[in-house]
Structures are given as structure tokens and as C-alpha cells.
Amino acid sequence: MLETYLLEQLVAVARTRTLSAAAEELHLSQPALSRSMKKLEDVIGVPLFDRQKNRITLNENGEEAAILAESILKQQNEMIEHLRALDRSRHTIFFGACAPVPTYTLPPLLHRLYPGMAISQDIRGEEELLAALESGELQLAVFHRQPEAADVAWVSYLSEKLFICLPPDNPLAKRTEGLYLADLGGLNVLLYTNIGFWYELCLEKSPDIRFLRQNDWEAFDQLVDGSNLPVFASDYFFRFPVPENFPERVAIPLLDEECSVTYYLACRKDEKKRFRALFEECAKQSGKMKVSGEPLHPEVR
Amino acid sequence: MLETYLLEQLVAVARTRTLSAAAEELHLSQPALSRSMKKLEDVIGVPLFDRQKNRITLNENGEEAAILAESILKQQNEMIEHLRALDRSRHTIFFGACAPVPTYTLPPLLHRLYPGMAISQDIRGEEELLAALESGELQLAVFHRQPEAADVAWVSYLSEKLFICLPPDNPLAKRTEGLYLADLGGLNVLLYTNIGFWYELCLEKSPDIRFLRQNDWEAFDQLVDGSNLPVFASDYFFRFPVPENFPERVAIPLLDEECSVTYYLACRKDEKKRFRALFEECAKQSGKMKVSGEPLHPEVR
DNA sequence: CCGTATTACGCTAGCCGTAATGATG
DNA sequence: CATCATTACGGCTAGCGTAATACGG
Numbered sequence: 001m002l003e004t005y006l007l008e009q010l011v012a013v014a015r016t017r018t019l020s021a022a023a024e025e026l027h028l029s030q031p032a033l034s035r036s037m038k039k040l041e042d043v044i045g046v047p048l049f050d051r052q053k054n055r056i057t058l059n060e061n062g063e064e065a066a067i068l069a070e071s072i073l074k075q076q077n078e079m080i081e082h083l084r085a086l087d088r089s090r091h092t093i094f095f096g097a098c099a100p101v102p103t104y105t106l107p108p109l110l111h112r113l114y115p116g117m118a119i120s121q122d123i124r125g126e127e128e129l130l131a132a133l134e135s136g137e138l139q140l141a142v143f144h145r146q147p148e149a150a151d152v153a154w155v156s157y158l159s160e161k162l163f164i165c166l167p168p169d170n171p172l173a174k175r176t177e178g179l180y181l182a183d184l185g186g187l188n189v190l191l192y193t194n195i196g197f198w199y200e201l202c203l204e205k206s207p208d209i210r211f212l213r214q215n216d217w218e219a220f221d222q223l224v225d226g227s228n229l230p231v232f233a234s235d236y237f238f239r240f241p242v243p244e245n246f247p248e249r250v251a252i253p254l255l256d257e258e259c260s261v262t263y264y265l266a267c268r269k270d271e272k273k274r275f276r277a278l279f280e281e282c283a284k285q286s287g288k289m290k291v292s293g294e295p296l297h298p299e300v301r
Numbered sequence: 302m303l304e305t306y307l308l309e310q311l312v313a314v315a316r317t318r319t320l321s322a323a324a325e326e327l328h329l330s331q332p333a334l335s336r337s338m339k340k341l342e343d344v345i346g347v348p349l350f351d352r353q354k355n356r357i358t359l360n361e362n363g364e365e366a367a368i369l370a371e372s373i374l375k376q377q378n379e380m381i382e383h384l385r386a387l388d389r390s391r392h393t394i395f396f397g398a399c400a401p402v403p404t405y406t407l408p409p410l411l412h413r414l415y416p417g418m419a420i421s422q423d424i425r426g427e428e429e430l431l432a433a434l435e436s437g438e439l440q441l442a443v444f445h446r447q448p449e450a451a452d453v454a455w456v457s458y459l460s461e462k463l464f465i466c467l468p469p470d471n472p473l474a475k476r477t478e479g480l481y482l483a484d485l486g487g488l489n490v491l492l493y494t495n496i497g498f499w500y501e502l503c504l505e506k507s508p509d510i511r512f513l514r515q516n517d518w519e520a521f522d523q524l525v526d527g528s529n530l531p532v533f534a535s536d537y538f539f540r541f542p543v544p545e546n547f548p549e550r551v552a553i554p555l556l557d558e559e560c561s562v563t564y565y566l567a568c569r570k571d572e573k574k575r576f577r578a579l580f581e582e583c584a585k586q587s588g589k590m591k592v593s594g595e596p597l598h599p600e601v602r
Numbered sequence: 603c604c605g606t607a608t609t610a611c612g613c614t615a616g617c618c619g620t621a622a623t624g625a626t627g
Numbered sequence: 628c629a630t631c632a633t634t635a636c637g638g639c640t641a642g643c644g645t646a647a648t649a650c651g652g
Binding site: 001008060068072076084086 | 303305345348349366372376380383388391
Binding site: 306329330332333336337340353354355356 | 618621624625626627
């Protein structure tokens with residue numbers, strides 16, 4: 001049988017052009033390599049070398065063999081890589097979302113329902129999400145519109161409302177009944193992280209908003225504390241209030257209908273069974289939310 | 302290292318779905334196979350099987366691995382086949398000719414000039430010859446026209462004249478000065494072997510000639526002896542007379558100009574060096590032929 | 603002489619088989 | 628209890644290293 005170690009040794013010889021150099025590279029003795037090459041010729045059944053007394057050279061067969069051997073070794077390595085990647089993916093749930101909030105809420109749920117699974121997540125545009133879901137790159141995706149694709153199953157998941165937190169001395173802060181995105185033109189707004197589809201939405205409704213994005217929590221907090229810049233916020237933060245969130249600011253709801261969204265959690269239909277428990281849990285939570293009525297009005301100090 | 306025997310064992314397990322069946326197929330004990338599969342998982346670094354106490358099944362990784370393993374084994378076998386073919390071709394001169402006579406004359410010459418080389422030959426159409434020569438499938442080809450291709454070198458080789466041998470009582474046998482192919486319409490003509498381009502030529506000039514082809518020498522001789530059927534012949538047979546060739550018949554030369562041909566021996570220009578000796582020998586023989594003047598007029602008893 | 607390939611010889615790692623054990627239907 | 632997988636143990640093959648040999652620039 002044509003064993004792999006023979007191929008590996010052959011390509012080393014082909015690269016170094018001498019047995020001794022190849023032997024050193026392979027951490028092998030010269031005699032061992034000499035024998036291996038004889039054995040390889042024996043297994044393949046054709047001479048691969050021209051042998052002078054003191055020198056060994058690949059002949060035409062050998063040159064060709066070395067090329068083919070390299071390709072086989074490459075294929076073997078790819079096999080190993082591929083299988084390792086496959087196995088990793090079998091122990092990882094890959095999900096993507098169109099906005100940050102689902103990336104906060106989904107992982108705890110997934111950890112509870114699928115203990116031991118790793119979770120990999122990111123934020124992407126909706127078209128990209130759908131393509132990745134259908135290709136299998138993602139197992140789960142969260143949209144803010146019902147995904148329309150024949151091979152995709154979904155359940156409504158969360159709802160979220162966007163707020164703008166303004167310093168009390170800002171004239172707009174008086175409008176506690178609510179504002180429209182269009183009213184925010186010209187504002188510099190602080191943002192933590194990538195906010196997904198919200199960004200396009202804001203830009204569409206109020207093209208001259210300027211975002212100051214900050215990915216580091218600590219730096220972001222310092223900016224919030226040390227400035228009176230407006231900050232976008234979500235009812236998500238008010239439902240689970242974190243003390244000292246957005247101090248010295250007034251939270252004003254945004255009244256555009258696009259600023260109240262429902263999220264939809266989706267998977268490929270062929271994985272419906274796998275995520276049955278998750279979907280049921282989401283339906284339950286979604287139901288509870290509906291029962292509890294309108295999102296809480298935020299408390300702000 | 303991912304050794305070949307492990308891959309071979311994996312595909313056997315994948316095919317038979319149980320270790321014991323695979324072990325039997327591989328002429329191996331079950332424990333050995335059990336260990337091998339463990340080792341394989343160890344080498345690749347991912348589990349390939351679901352193990353119940355009494356049953357082992359390929360998991361998703363394993364199914365994929367088996368497919369990849371099969372492909373690698375296939376590539377290895379192709380490597381061996383390819384190298385054996387390459388080596389054979391290095392010890393064989395492949396030539397093709399458009400007619401039988403060069404296949405009689407060339408092998409002795411090749412054996413003399415390239416001792417130890419095997420010779421493989423066949424008769425083909427000219428276009429096919431040229432394609433095979435250019436692709437490297439053939440190293441040498443004999444045409445009856447000068448081959449016109451930029452990457453082909455050639456030398457004029459032999460000349461041959463076609464004769465028709467008729468029974469003396471055939472009315473055409475009186476025309477000892479010669480006949481045209483067109484005169485032979487309606488004749489049944491005996492043939493030994495595939496005559497290459499001559500066949501198309503005869504058909505073109507005299508569409509209703511009927512060929513009785515016989516590939517066995519002995520049977521052919523019996524037919525010649527036991528019938529008075531006309532037989533095609535070539536001055537080649539008269540130059541090196543074989544006693545009792547075409548007994549009881551009269552050889553009449555064919556006067557169509559296409560019935561006197563010169564052959565051209567060709568190789569790819571990149572192999573010119575390898576066949577230099579051969580080409581020189583051919584040029585010498587060709588020159589001698591020219592010096593000796595017209596082909597001998599055949600003697601027929 | 604030093605570098606390189608091959609031959610000779612003994613060692614050992616690793617692969618295999620037999621036997622025994624455990625689990626399942 | 629027949630079948631299948633795993634574990635335990637001992638044997639042996641085959642690949643390895645060391646040492647010695649041979650050849651060449």
C-alpha cells in the first residue's frame with residue numbers, strides 16, 4: 001500500500017535534491033530514507049531515481065511522482081482541516097442579527113437550551129443574513145421583518161422601541177410625549193457598538209445625524225458621563241434597568257412607526273427540529289410580552 | 302500522520318456499516334479495526350463515530366470523512382496508474398502509420414537504433430495521426446503526405462506502388478502495361494489486414510470494389526491459394542520477394558498517380574533530438590532508393 | 603577527506619491476532 | 628445466546644538508528 005509517510009519523504013527529497021538534506025529535514029537517518037525511497041519505487045512499481053554510485057537524482061517518473069504526491073498530501077491536510085471545521089461547527093451555533101439587542105438576549109437563552117454549545121454571533125444586513133442562513137453559514141438569524149423565503153422557518157421574538165436620551169437643557173428635551181427622527185437633524189449622537197439596521201433607518205429619516213461610535217464600554221461610559229451628548233437608547237435597557245444608565249439625560253420615545261420593531265428569529269426549515277425548543281421558548285416569551293401590554297415607560301432619574 | 306491504511310479501513314467501515322463486516326472484508330480482526338478507528342479519530346482530532354455499548358455508527362464527521370477518504374484513495378490509485386503508464390511510455394516508442402507497409406519496415410529499424418525499447422504501433426487516418434502526434438500520444442507517425450504543422454518535423458521515408466494481382470484468365474490480366482483503379486469496378490479483392498488510407502483511395506476511385514478482408518495470415522494464404530480472387534499487392538512485396546507470393550496471378554501496376562506514394566516519417570520538433578539517428582537513417586535509405594531509380598518491376602511466376 | 607548513497611545488523615514501536623469481557627436484542 | 632464492540636496481552640513485522648562500506652569531487 002502507498003503509505004502517506006512515503007509520499008511525505010518523497011516530496012522532501014524532491015525539494016532538497018539530496019537524501020541527506022531531506023533526512024535532516026525529516027529528522028530521519030539517511031539509511032532510513034534510502035530504504036524508504038527504494039520501498040516507494042517498489043510499491044509504485046517503477047523506478048523514480050537515477051542512481052549513480054554517489055548521487056541520487058529524480059528521473060522523469062520521480063519528478064512527476066513528487067508533484068502528484070504533493071497534491072495528495074495537500075488533499076489530506078485539507079481533509080483534516082475540513083473535518084475539524086465541520087466538528088467545530090457542530091458544536092457551535094452560528095447566529096446573526098440585524099441589530100444589537102438580539103445579540104444580548106439570545107445567547108443566554110441558547111446557553112440554557114443547548115448547554116455545551118459554543119455560540120458565534122455577528123450583526124449584518126438583512127439580505128446578507130438571509131443568504132448566510134440559506135447557505136448554512138448561519139444556523140439562526142434575527143430579522144426585523146418577516147423573512148420571506150420558502151426554506152426558512154421563523155417565529156416572532158422580541159419587540160424593541162428606540163428612544164433618544166437628551167440632556168435636560170436641550171430644547172427638544174421638553175417634548176416628552178415623543179419626537180420623530182426627522183427632528184434630530186444636526187445632532188451628534190453617541191453610539192455604543194454597531195447598531196445594525198438602525199443606522200440605515202436613522203440615516204434615511206434624518207440624513208444629517210452624526211454618529212459617534214465607540215466600541216469600548218469603559219470609554220463609552222466616560223463619554224456619556226463626561227459630556228452632554230445625546231445617546232440613542234432602547235426600551236430594552238429600561239426593561240432591565242442598569243443603575244446609572246444615561247445619567248443626566250431625559251429619555252424621549254421616537255414616534256416613527258419604524259422605531260418600534262418586532263424581531264423575527266429564523267432558521268432553515270431542515271433544522272426546525274433541532275431548534276424546536278428554542279422556537280417554543282421564543283413564542284412563550286413573545287406571548288408573555290404581548291400579555292404584559294405596552295413596553296414599560298422608562299424611568300429616568 | 303494520516304496514513305493510507307487508516308483511510309482504507311474507514312471506507313470499508315463506511316461501506317459495510319459494522320466493524321465486524323469491515324474486518325472480514327479487510328482480512329483483519331475486529332479488535333484491530335476498532336483500534337484503527339480510534340487512532341484515526343485521534344489523528345484527525347475529531348470524533349467520527351457515535352458509540353453505543355454494542356453498536357458503532359458514523360456520525361456527521363465520519364460520513365464526510367469517508368467520502369473524502371475515498372477521494373484520496375482514488376487519487377492515490379490514479380497516481381500509481383499514471384506513473385506506471387508514464388514509465389511504460391518511457392520504454393516504448395508509440396508510432397502510427399497511415400498504411401501497413403511502414404509498420405513492417407519501421408520496427409526492425411527502431412529495434413536496431415533503440416535497442417531495449419518496446420514498440421507499439423497501429424494504423425490510423427492521417428488527421429488522427431497528426432492529432433495523436435501533437436498530443437504526445439504518438440512519438441512517431443508515418444504520413445503519405447508531407448505533414449503540415451508547425452511543431453512537427455519530418456523526413457521522406459519510403460515509396461510504395463500499388464499493384465493488382467489478377468488470375469491469368471481474367472480479361473484485365475492482359476493489360477500488363479497497367480490499369481487504373483477505375484478499371485477494377487465490381488471486382489472482389491482479397492486483402493490482408495487493414496490497409497489504411499489505401500481503402501479510402503480505392504473507394505473514391507472505384508466505389509464498387511468489394512474488399513474481402515482477412516486478418517489471419519494462414520487463412521489469407523489459404524484463400525489466395527484456394528481461389529482465383531484478385532489480390533492487392535505492393536512493390537514492397539516484390540522488393541523483398543517471398544517465394545510463392547500470390548501464385549498463379551499476374552501483377553499489374555496501377556497507373557493512378559495516387560497509387561505511387563512517398564511516405565513521410567514525422568515526430569514532434571521537441572523530440573527531434575531523440576530521433577536524430579532514426580531520421581538520418583531514413584534519409585540515407587530514402588537517398589539510396591532514389592539512386593537505385595524506379596522501384597523494381599516485380600517478378601511473378 | 604568530507605559529503606553522499608548503500609549495506610549490514612540489531613532494536614523497538616506499532617500494528618496485529620487471540621482471548622476475554624461487556625452489552626444488546 | 629448470538630452478535631457486536633471494547634479491553635488486555637503477547638507476538639511479530641516493518642521501519643528506524645548506528646556502524647561500516649563504497650564512491651567521488
